[in-house]
Amino acid sequence: MKVSVIIDGQMVQIEQGAPIIDAAKKAGIFIPTLCYHEALKPYGSCCLCIVEVIQDGQRRLVTSCNFPAAVGMEIFTNTARVRQSRRMIVELLLVRCPDVPLLQTMAKQMGTGLSRFKTREANECILCGLCVRFCEEVVGVGAIGLANRGVDREVATPFKMASDVCIGCGSCTYICPTGCIKMVSDRKTPNLRSLKMGNCSLVPCPNSYQCETCQIEQEFFKDIKRVIAEFRSKGQ
Amino acid sequence: MQKIRTISDLEDIRESILQDKDSEKTIIRLCLSTGCRAQKSLKVNEALENEIKKYGLQNKIEIKKTGCHGFCEMGPIMVIEPANIFYCNVKPKYAGDIISETVLNGNVINRLLWKDPLTKELTKTEKDFPVYRKQRKNVFYNSGKIDPTDIDDYIAAGGYSALGKALATMTPPEIVKTVVDSGLRGRGGGGFPTGIKWRICSAAPGDIKYIIANGDEGDPGAFMDRSLMEGDPHAIIEGMIIAAFAIGANQGFIYIRKEYPIAIDHLSIAIKQAEECGLLGNDILGTGFNFTIKIDRGAGAFVCGEETALMISIEGRSGIPRSRPPYPAFEGLWGKPTVINNVETFANIPKIILKGADWYSSIGTSTSKGTKIFSLVGKVRNTGLIEVEMGTTLREIIFDIGGGVRKGKRFKAVQTGGPSGGCIPISRIDMPIDYDSLKDAGAIMGSGGMIVMDETSCMVDVARYFINFLLFESCGKCIPCREGLKQMHHILTNICEGLGEKGDIERLEELAHFMMATSLCGLGGTAPNPVLSTIRYFRDEYDAHIYDKKCSAGVCKNLFEYVIDAELCNGCTICKLKCPEKAISGEKKKPHSINPLLCIKCGICFNLCKREAIRVK
Numbered sequence: 001m002k003v004s005v006i007i008d009g010q011m012v013q014i015e016q017g018a019p020i021i022d023a024a025k026k027a028g029i030f031i032p033t034l035c036y037h038e039a040l041k042p043y044g045s046c047c048l049c050i051v052e053v054i055q056d057g058q059r060r061l062v063t064s065c066n067f068p069a070a071v072g073m074e075i076f077t078n079t080a081r082v083r084q085s086r087r088m089i090v091e092l093l094l095v096r097c098p099d100v101p102l103l104q105t106m107a108k109q110m111g112t113g114l115s116r117f118k119t120r121e122a123n124e125c126i127l128c129g130l131c132v133r134f135c136e137e138v139v140g141v142g143a144i145g146l147a148n149r150g151v152d153r154e155v156a157t158p159f160k161m162a163s164d165v166c167i168g169c170g171s172c173t174y175i176c177p178t179g180c181i182k183m184v185s186d187r188k189t190p191n192l193r194s195l196k197m198g199n200c201s202l203v204p205c206p207n208s209y210q211c212e213t214c215q216i217e218q219e220f221f222k223d224i225k226r227v228i229a230e231f232r233s234k235g236q
Numbered sequence: 237m238q239k240i241r242t243i244s245d246l247e248d249i250r251e252s253i254l255q256d257k258d259s260e261k262t263i264i265r266l267c268l269s270t271g272c273r274a275q276k277s278l279k280v281n282e283a284l285e286n287e288i289k290k291y292g293l294q295n296k297i298e299i300k301k302t303g304c305h306g307f308c309e310m311g312p313i314m315v316i317e318p319a320n321i322f323y324c325n326v327k328p329k330y331a332g333d334i335i336s337e338t339v340l341n342g343n344v345i346n347r348l349l350w351k352d353p354l355t356k357e358l359t360k361t362e363k364d365f366p367v368y369r370k371q372r373k374n375v376f377y378n379s380g381k382i383d384p385t386d387i388d389d390y391i392a393a394g395g396y397s398a399l400g401k402a403l404a405t406m407t408p409p410e411i412v413k414t415v416v417d418s419g420l421r422g423r424g425g426g427g428f429p430t431g432i433k434w435r436i437c438s439a440a441p442g443d444i445k446y447i448i449a450n451g452d453e454g455d456p457g458a459f460m461d462r463s464l465m466e467g468d469p470h471a472i473i474e475g476m477i478i479a480a481f482a483i484g485a486n487q488g489f490i491y492i493r494k495e496y497p498i499a500i501d502h503l504s505i506a507i508k509q510a511e512e513c514g515l516l517g518n519d520i521l522g523t524g525f526n527f528t529i530k531i532d533r534g535a536g537a538f539v540c541g542e543e544t545a546l547m548i549s550i551e552g553r554s555g556i557p558r559s560r561p562p563y564p565a566f567e568g569l570w571g572k573p574t575v576i577n578n579v580e581t582f583a584n585i586p587k588i589i590l591k592g593a594d595w596y597s598s599i600g601t602s603t604s605k606g607t608k609i610f611s612l613v614g615k616v617r618n619t620g621l622i623e624v625e626m627g628t629t630l631r632e633i634i635f636d637i638g639g640g641v642r643k644g645k646r647f648k649a650v651q652t653g654g655p656s657g658g659c660i661p662i663s664r665i666d667m668p669i670d671y672d673s674l675k676d677a678g679a680i681m682g683s684g685g686m687i688v689m690d691e692t693s694c695m696v697d698v699a700r701y702f703i704n705f706l707l708f709e710s711c712g713k714c715i716p717c718r719e720g721l722k723q724m725h726h727i728l729t730n731i732c733e734g735l736g737e738k739g740d741i742e743r744l745e746e747l748a749h750f751m752m753a754t755s756l757c758g759l760g761g762t763a764p765n766p767v768l769s770t771i772r773y774f775r776d777e778y779d780a781h782i783y784d785k786k787c788s789a790g791v792c793k794n795l796f797e798y799v800i801d802a803e804l805c806n807g808c809t810i811c812k813l814k815c816p817e818k819a820i821s822g823e824k825k826k827p828h829s830i831n832p833l834l835c836i837k838c839g840i841c842f843n844l845c846k847r848e849a850i851r852v853k
Contacts, residue, residue, distance in 0.1 A: 044558075044559040044714070045713045045714050045715065045756070046714075046715055047715055047716055047754050047755075047756070048715075060753070063559060063756075066559050067559070068561060084750075085750055085754050088716075088746070088747070089715050092720060093715065093719065095719065095722075095723065096719060116743065117723050117726070117743075118726075119726055126715075129713075146554075149537065149539070149708075149709070149710070149711055149712055150707060150708050150709060150710040150712045150718065151707055151710075151712065151718065152712075153712030153718070
C-alpha cells in the first residue's frame with residue numbers, strides 16, 4: 001500500500017512501512033549518513049540521518065534510515081534542531097577520530113571546523129558496523145563482528161584470532177567509510193592476501209588461493225558436477 | 237503433590253491444606269533471602285534446628301524459611317507465630333534462648349526486639365513497627381509469610397484462585413479490559429499502561445505469541461525484583477499465566493541475571509511444582525489452555541534490561557537494543573508479537589483479577605494506580621524494602637518509614653530510578669511519588685530504587701559516579717550514547733579534579749539534551765538525568781567546583797582540606813595515632829593541627845573525631 005507523506009513541504013508517495021530516507025531520495029533531498037547502505041538492513045547506529053517528524057501531534061527526532069513512514073506524517077530534514085544534532089554527532093566523532101578526512105570534510109560542511117571537546121583519541125574506526133553487516137548479510141561469511149560493550153566496543157574476529165572463514169574478498173575494505181580496514185599483501189607467502197584490522201590479521205585460504213591445484217576445490221566441484229548431472233538426467 | 241485438574245479441585249486442595257494445618261504448632265518465620273543470608277541467617281537456621289532437636293520438639297515447632305520481610309537493615313529477621321513476636325539482628329548464639337524462653341515459656345527477649353533509635357521504645361510485634369505502619373503491602377504481601385519453595389503454602393494463602401477465576405469466568409478480552417481499567421502501569425521504569433500493551437499484542441496478527449517477565453534488575457542499590465522472585469515466585473508465575481491466557485500465548489520466558497542464584501533457584505522450583513500440579517503445561521485446569529515457562533539466565537549486562545536488547549539476548553545474540561518501531565507487541569521475540577513486563581507488574585495481576593479493577597484503581601493517584609515497592613538504601617536509618625501506595629510523599633518515605641538520615645546528619649537529596657534517574661532535593665521532599673510528578677521533578681520512577689544522600693555526598697561526584705556506571709554499561713551501538721557519555725564523563729571528572737572551566741555546565745546541558753533527543757534506546761535517552769537534575773537543583777555546587785575550586789561535601793580530593801578547629805579539639809590524640817601519613821601533630825590535651833602537604837585526605841581522622849573538631853574547608 002502506498003502512503004503519502006510530506007517531506008520538507010513536498011508531497012511524496014512511498015510504500016507504507018518503507019523508511020523515511022526512501023521518501024527523501026524520491027524527493028531529491030540529501031540526508032547525510034554514515035552507517036546506512038542500500039544493500040544492507042538499516043542499523044541506526046550513527047544517528048546522522050536524523051530528521052524531525054510530526055506524527056499524531058508528536059514532534060520528535062527519529063533516524064530516517066529505519067523509521068517507517070506512515071500516513072499523515074510530516075517530515076523536516078533541515079530544521080535547526082536537526083542541524084544542531086548532526087553537528088554534535090560529527091563533533092563527537094571528531095574527538096574519536098580526529099584524522100579521518102571524511103569526518104573533517106563533513107564538519108566543514110556543517111560549519112564546525114573543530115570540535116569543542118578537548119580530548120583527542122587516535123582512533124580511525126567509527127563503529128558504524130558496515131563491514132560487519134556487509135560480511136554477514138551480503139558476503140554471507142560473518143568473519144568479523146562487534147566485540148565488547150560500551151567504550152570498549154570494537155570490530156574484531158572471534159577471540160581476535162586469525163579468521164579461518166574469511167575469504168579475503170575485501171568487501172570490508174571497500175565499504176569502510178573511514179578507510180580504517182586496509183588490504184595488505186603478505187610478502188612472506190606469495191599470492192596470499194590478508195586483511196589487516198588493527199593488530200589482528202585475517203589469514204584466509206589455507207591453500208593460498210591455488211584453486212586449480214587445490215584438493216578441496218576439486219572435490220567440491222566433483223560433487224557439484226555429480227549433482228548437476230543427476231538433476232539433468234531426472235529432467236529428461 | 238496432587239494434580240489439579242479442574243477449578244473445583246483447586247478449592248478442595250486449598251481446604252485440605254488448611255485443614256491439615258496444625259494450629260497448635262509454633263511457626264518461626266525466618267528470613268532466608270539474600271540480605272539476611274549475608275548476615276548469617278543460614279547459621280541461625282542451623283542453630284535453631286539443633287536446638288529443636290535437642291528439646292525433641294520437631295513436631296511442635298516448624299521453621300518456615302521465608303523470603304524478604306523488608307527490614308533488611310536489622311537482619312537476620314524472624315517472626316514467631318502465633319504471637320507474631322518480631323526479632324531482629326538474631327545471632328546463632330541466641331537460638332537456645334529463643335526456643336527455651338520465647339517458644340516454650342512465652343517470654344519476650346528484650347535484647348532481640350527492635351529499639352527505636354530516637355524514642356528508645358521497644359517494638360514487640362510486626363504491626364507496631366513504624367516502618368510497617370505507613371506501608372501498604374499488596375504485591376509484597378506473601379513475601380516473609382510463606383515458604384517460597386512450597387506451592388502448598390502459596391495455595392493456602394489464596395494463591396492461584398485468581399487464575400481459577402480468570403480461566404473459569406472471564407474471557408481474554410474481559411481480562412484485558414480489567415487490567416486496562418485498573419490503571420496498572422509498567423513497574424520496570426517506563427510506566428506504559430500494562431493493559432494497553434496487552435490489548436495491542438492480543439490484537440496483533442499471528443498464531444504464536446510470547447510472554448516475557450523481565451527480572452533483569454541492574455540498578456545499583458535496587459533489589460525489589462530479586463526479593464520478589466525469591467520471596468513470592470508463584471505470584472509472578474500466576475500473573476504470567478493470566479497474561480498468556482489474555483493474549484493467547486503458549487510460551488513464556490523469565491529473564492533473570494545469573495547474579496541472582498536464589499531467585500533462579502526459587503523460580504525453577506516454583507515452575508516445576510506448578511507443572512507437577514498441572515497449573516503449567518497442557519490443559520491447565522481442564523480448560524484446554526496450554527502454557528509453559530522457561531527461565532533464561534542473563535550474564536548481568538545492564539542494557540539487557542531494555543526490552544529489545546533482552547529479547548535479542550533470549551534469542552541467543554549479544555544484547556544490543558534495536559530501534560523501535562516495530563514495537564515488541566507487534567514484532568518481538570523471534571519476530572512474533574510479545575508482551576514484555578517487569579516481574580513486579582506480573583505480581584500485581586492476581587490481585588487485580590481477584591479484587592477487581594475498581595478496587596485497584598481506588599489505590600494511588602489519578603494517573604498512577606496501586607502500590608509500588610521501593611528499595612530504600614543509602615544514608616537512611618531503616619534500610620530495606622518498602623511498599624507504599626502511589627502518592628505517598630517522599631517525606632513520609634524517608635522520615636516516617638526510613639527513620640530519617642543517619643547519625644544526625646542533614647538530608648541533602650534522594651536519588652530515584654537507578655542510574656538513569658535524578659536527584660530530588662529537600663525543597664521537593666513533600667512531593668507525592670508517582671510516575672508523572674517524578675518525571676516533572678527531573679527523575680524517573682525506574683524500577684524503584686531510592687538512594688538517600690546526606691551532606692557528605694558531593695552532587696557532582698554523584699553525577700560522575702552514575703555516568704561512569706552507564707559509560708561501561710552502555711551497549712555502544714549508537715553514537716549519541718557512547719560518545720556523548722564519554723564526553724560527559726570527561727567533563728565531570730575534570731570538574732571533580734579541579735580542572736573545570738567556564739562553559740562546562742552549558743556544554744553538559746547541551747550534550748544532555750542532544751542525547752535525550754537522539755539516543756537509540758531508553759538507556760541513552762535517560763542517561764543524562766543524573767547530570768541534568770543535579771545541575772537543576774545543585775548548580776551552586778557545580779559553580780563552587782568550577783570557579784571557587786571547592787568541594788564543600790569533602791569528596792573531591794583536590795578541592796578541599798581537612799582542618800582542626802582549635803576550639804573544639806581537646807587533644808585526645810586519636811587522630812594523630814590513626815593518621816596513616818603522620819600528617820597530624822600536636823601535644824596531649826592541646827589542639828592538634830594537620831599538615832596539608834602530608835595529608836592524603838583519606839578521611840580517617842574526620843570519621844574518628846568524636847567532638848567533630850575536624851572540618852572540611
